[in-house]
Amino acid sequence: xxxxxxxxxxxxxxxxxxxxxxxxxxxxxxxxxxxxxxxxxxxxxxxxxxxxxxxxxxxxxxxxxxxxxxxxxxxxxxxxxxxxxxxxxxxxxxxxxxxxxxxxxxxxxxxxxxxxxxxxxxxxxxxxxxxxxxxxxxxxxxxxxxxxxxxxxxxxxxxxxxxxxxxxxxxxxxxxxxxxxxxxxxxxxxxxxxxxxxxxxxxxxxxxxxxxxxxxxxxxxxxxxxxxxxxxxxxxxxxxxxxxxxxxxxxxxxxxxxxxxxxxxxxxxxxxxxxxxxxxxxxxxxxxxxxxxxxxxxxxxxxxxxxxxxxxxxxxxxxxxxxxxxxxxxxxxxxxxxxxxxxxxxxxxxxxxxxxxxxxxxxxxxxxxxxxxxxxxxxxxxxxxxxxxxxxxxxxxxxxxxxxxxxxxxxxxxxxxxxxxxxxxxxxxxxxxxxxxxxxxxxxxxxxxxxxxx
Amino acid sequence: xxxxxxxxxxxxxxxxxxxxxxxxxxxxxxxxxxxxxxxxxxxxxxxxxxxxxxxxxxxxxxxxxxxxxxxxxxxxxxxxxxxxxxxxxxxxxxxxxxxxxxxxxxxxxxxxxxxxxxxxxxxxxxxxxxxxxxxxxxxxxxxxxxxxxxxxxxxxxxxxxxxxxxxxxxxxxxxxxxxxxxxxxxxxxxxxxxxxxxxxxxxxxxxxxxxxxxxxxxxxxxxxxxxxxxxxxxxxxxxxxxxxxxxxxxxxxxxxxxxxxxxxxxxxxxxxxxxxxxxxxxxxxxxxxxxxxxxxxxxxxxxxxxxxxxxxxxxxxxxxxxxxxxxxxxxxxxxxxxxxxxxxxxxxxxxxxxxxxxxxxxxxxxxxxxxxxxxxxxxxxxxxxxxxxxxxxxxxxxxxxxxxxxxxxxxxxxxxxxxxxxxxxxxxxxxxxxxxxxxxxxxxxxxxxxxxxx
Numbered sequence: 001x002x003x004x005x006x007x008x009x010x011x012x013x014x015x016x017x018x019x020x021x022x023x024x025x026x027x028x029x030x031x032x033x034x035x036x037x038x039x040x041x042x043x044x045x046x047x048x049x050x051x052x053x054x055x056x057x058x059x060x061x062x063x064x065x066x067x068x069x070x071x072x073x074x075x076x077x078x079x080x081x082x083x084x085x086x087x088x089x090x091x092x093x094x095x096x097x098x099x100x101x102x103x104x105x106x107x108x109x110x111x112x113x114x115x116x117x118x119x120x121x122x123x124x125x126x127x128x129x130x131x132x133x134x135x136x137x138x139x140x141x142x143x144x145x146x147x148x149x150x151x152x153x154x155x156x157x158x159x160x161x162x163x164x165x166x167x168x169x170x171x172x173x174x175x176x177x178x179x180x181x182x183x184x185x186x187x188x189x190x191x192x193x194x195x196x197x198x199x200x201x202x203x204x205x206x207x208x209x210x211x212x213x214x215x216x217x218x219x220x221x222x223x224x225x226x227x228x229x230x231x232x233x234x235x236x237x238x239x240x241x242x243x244x245x246x247x248x249x250x251x252x253x254x255x256x257x258x259x260x261x262x263x264x265x266x267x268x269x270x271x272x273x274x275x276x277x278x279x280x281x282x283x284x285x286x287x288x289x290x291x292x293x294x295x296x297x298x299x300x301x302x303x304x305x306x307x308x309x310x311x312x313x314x315x316x317x318x319x320x321x322x323x324x325x326x327x328x329x330x331x332x333x334x335x336x337x338x339x340x341x342x343x344x345x346x347x348x349x350x351x352x353x354x355x356x357x358x359x360x361x362x363x364x365x366x367x368x369x370x371x372x373x374x375x376x377x378x379x380x381x382x383x384x385x386x387x388x389x390x391x392x393x394x395x396x397x398x399x400x401x402x403x404x405x406x407x408x409x410x411x412x413x414x415x416x417x418x419x420x421x422x423x424x425x426x427x428x429x430x431x432x433x434x435x436x437x438x439x440x441x442x443x444x445x446x447x448x449x450x451x452x453x454x
Numbered sequence: 455x456x457x458x459x460x461x462x463x464x465x466x467x468x469x470x471x472x473x474x475x476x477x478x479x480x481x482x483x484x485x486x487x488x489x490x491x492x493x494x495x496x497x498x499x500x501x502x503x504x505x506x507x508x509x510x511x512x513x514x515x516x517x518x519x520x521x522x523x524x525x526x527x528x529x530x531x532x533x534x535x536x537x538x539x540x541x542x543x544x545x546x547x548x549x550x551x552x553x554x555x556x557x558x559x560x561x562x563x564x565x566x567x568x569x570x571x572x573x574x575x576x577x578x579x580x581x582x583x584x585x586x587x588x589x590x591x592x593x594x595x596x597x598x599x600x601x602x603x604x605x606x607x608x609x610x611x612x613x614x615x616x617x618x619x620x621x622x623x624x625x626x627x628x629x630x631x632x633x634x635x636x637x638x639x640x641x642x643x644x645x646x647x648x649x650x651x652x653x654x655x656x657x658x659x660x661x662x663x664x665x666x667x668x669x670x671x672x673x674x675x676x677x678x679x680x681x682x683x684x685x686x687x688x689x690x691x692x693x694x695x696x697x698x699x700x701x702x703x704x705x706x707x708x709x710x711x712x713x714x715x716x717x718x719x720x721x722x723x724x725x726x727x728x729x730x731x732x733x734x735x736x737x738x739x740x741x742x743x744x745x746x747x748x749x750x751x752x753x754x755x756x757x758x759x760x761x762x763x764x765x766x767x768x769x770x771x772x773x774x775x776x777x778x779x780x781x782x783x784x785x786x787x788x789x790x791x792x793x794x795x796x797x798x799x800x801x802x803x804x805x806x807x808x809x810x811x812x813x814x815x816x817x818x819x820x821x822x823x824x825x826x827x828x829x830x831x832x833x834x835x836x837x838x839x840x841x842x843x844x845x846x847x848x849x850x851x852x853x854x855x856x857x858x859x860x861x862x863x864x865x866x867x868x869x870x871x872x873x874x875x876x877x878x879x880x881x882x883x884x885x886x887x888x889x890x891x892x893x894x895x896x897x898x899x900x901x902x903x904x905x906x907x908x
Contacts, residue, residue: 023651025671059671150637159633160614160675178632179613183604197477216695217479217513221614221675237691241670241698248702249786255709256782256880257775265787266800273804274811277779281854284775285816289823291767296833302760309756309763313745313888316767320774321711321738321881325731328710332703333719346720350727357728362739369743379750400735426710426880427775434767 024053032061040069052081058242064093076105085130088117126204129225129233130157137167143186161222171229175199201226208243215240257427287431294438305453319399319437320430323407327429330411334421344412351408359400363393384452391448395441403433478507486515494523506535512696518547530559539584542571580658583679583687584611591621597640615676625683629653655680662697669694711881741885748892759907765846773853773891774884777861781883784865788875798866805862813854817847838906849898853891
């Protein structure tokens with residue numbers, strides 16, 4: 001791959017050799033590292049067969065732009081030769097009028113198929129399915145099915161999953177695998193090598209997460225997308241893996257408190273980056289302004305006992321941290337279906353004692369810190385230092401408990417009102433907890449220090 | 455599944471029927487919902503064949519405890535009948551002396567295989583591989599290979615990936631797929647249906663993340679684990695999916711600022727939960743104590759200009775939020791290999807202007823907020839309010855820039871010293887930024903407010 005980069009601007013012969021010999025996945029990796037113009041030029045050098053392979057890789061960055069740069073006739077031939085699910089992916093990213101122009105140039109059956117896939121919402125099972133699968137009528141024999149598979153093998157995304165449909169109604173009745181098929185007697189019915197069980201299916205609108213869970217739970221190599229009993233297409237396990245990697249990236253970005261990036265970090269334009277991050281950052285900033293309001297309303301107390309301000313960052317961050325822990329736990333447990341919406345009270349009943357114990361731990365550490373500084377003479381908290389230490393300790397118990405509780409309930413709340421629970425980011429929770437944390441701190445201080453400092 | 459739960463304490467006949475008819479994945483899901491004692495009782499009711507299927511599911515919670523509750527002889531038979539990789543998984547979780555007892559009862563060849571798999575570090579490719587794969591000498595014909603596969607099909611985890619080895623040296627030379635095999639002529643050499651390319655392999659110590667990336671990049675159904683040219687075993691795509699789900703859970707937990715849970719949230723004992731969360735929480739708390747030290751050293755300034763304290767939570771949280779965004783971006787970009795260690799300066803060069811622009815955005819919002827409150831009479835920041843607003847605005851630029859920079863550099867630093875970059879959690883970054891944030895804030899204040907308020 002390094003040699004590839006080195007010769008990128010070198011003569012065409014050497015490039016063509018590399019493009020012809022390397023594994024297509026390595027070629028795509030090398031192309032992704034080049035600027036778009038170089039990649040476009042390089043793609044003119046490869047054979048048509050290789051071009052199809054390259055565009056069939058979902059890892060190819062900016063495939064739609066590269067497709068648009070090709071002559072229209074070549075692009076049309078390419079879309080026809082590619083796997084249907086990838087062709088739909090690329091068309092989806094394409095801007096008008098290129099999209100309509102390309103679609104218009106395709107043969108009518110393919111155009112209809114692509115248009116129907118493109119009609120489904122992004123991220124749904126039907127939007128990522130391929131229509132190139134093997135299905136046979138249930139009155140065929142094992143031998144006839146094998147002959148058929150040998151003939152169509154090259155044009156199917158997978159031949160390992162075989163779907164058996166009713167010869168009249170075309171409804172899906174069974175599914176089997178090539179491994180079972182080859183163990184059967186050629187003259188027996190195909191039904192003899194199919195497990196006696198209704199196949200696991202998904203509906204066209206099933207979301208990617210459920211799709212991944214279904215494939216993983218039932219250890220499938222592909223899952224059929226079924227509407228009213230008929231197979232529209234299948235989603236294969238390698239598409240699921242790509243999907244899962246994307247999904248994880250989105251989850252981590254969102255948990256970090258920003259909109260998910262849909263392009264690699266280094267390829268994202270500066271403006272797009274500012275947009276994805278600035279929106280959430282401003283929203284959080286404006287919510288966090290409530291802390292200034294809260295502080296203003298306690299100004300009298302602050303003036304009397306300025307020593308209280310010393311611990312504000314410490315106490316507030318502890319609430320945010322415990323909240324962030326609880327949120328990350330609940331987001332994953334919800335995503336893995338370990339818990340459902342109706343389990344919110346179970347979670348609350350766990351987080352309440354957990355928060356109390358964690359808060360007490362931090363409270364003890366905090367009290368020791370103040371006592372140590374006082375005794376060692378590092379700092380003088382005044383004659384009422386034991387009361388101050390008690391205030392800090394008690395506030396920590398309250399704030400960590402509140403942090404754990406609200407951090408764990410936030411994903412439930414988001415899910416309840418129809419949002420993705422994974423939108424509950426660490427900064428979101430911290431902001432939520434900060435304002436309340438201040439109120440808890442000053443309320444505790446008012447109770448404990450009234451008559452002495454306040 | 456609900457009916458299953460309902461009859462859990464009902465008569466054995468009904469249970470046995472359900473256990474015999476449902477899809478094994480559904481049975482496992484139902485068993486996971488039962489307390490361990492009920493699950494153990496239920497497992498006594500199923501046929502041995504079903505038992506093997508159930509234990510073969512990696513989704514079965516507490517499989518090692520359930521195995522331990524079985525009579526030793528039955529457990530031994532079960533381990534022999536199960537797939538090798540799952541047997542190794544279960545033995546790994548098992549405590550002594552049960553583990554040695556069970557291993558001792560197995561036939562020597564299986565025992566040797568299991569011991570060698572168990573000898574590899576957890577999470578490595580060899581530790582999750584199975585030795586039940588198809589490999590044939592390169593001098594076999596297509597027909598002979600097919601006959602062989604028909605015979606061994608039942609005992610192999612997959613027969614879709616076929617590995618071709620040198621008949622003398624047993625070194626791996628090629629790999630092919632069953633789909634290619636069935637298109638070949640029975641009398642031709644197996645080499646005629648294998649692509650003319652060295653197979654993609656991994657080494658025994660390859661980590662799970664690289665494994666997932668290799669399988670995903672090359673669109674494989676299985677990848678061979680090769681040592682000195684010989685295949686030790688294979689890792690199949692369905693194990694990879696399970697691994698990826700686990701890995702995502704770990705990443706999200708760690709990004710939330712805690713040790714990753716290795717059990718489902720609701721099944722984790724209270725004490726274990728406190729341990730996993732308390733450690734990091736205390737470590738973060740103790741580091742955050744530096745903020746109290748920083749505040750103490752600015753006490754003189756605080757007393758003179760108490761108005762400055764009002765904005766401390768607001769300003770500090772902005773630094774943490776921008777840092778958390780940058781960290782989540784870099785963690786994912788590193789995990790996806792979009793960037794490597796040597797790209798740190800490229801990232802720094804992107805984050806510097808990004809931080810400046812984002813900081814300026816927040817600075818403008820902050821200045822407007824102070825001006826608005828002053829004009830509308832919501833709060834009186836005193837005669838020097840424009841200077842205070844300027845201090846807040848300038849500090850925000852500095853702190854958000856510092857947050858973005860340090861948040862993006864932290865994963866690099868962790869990776870450089872040999873840690874997983876994903877250990878850089880949102881709370882970790884926030885803590886890192888908080889202390890510096892205070893110093894930046896007060897330094898800016900000293901410059902701008904000297905001679906007026908300070």
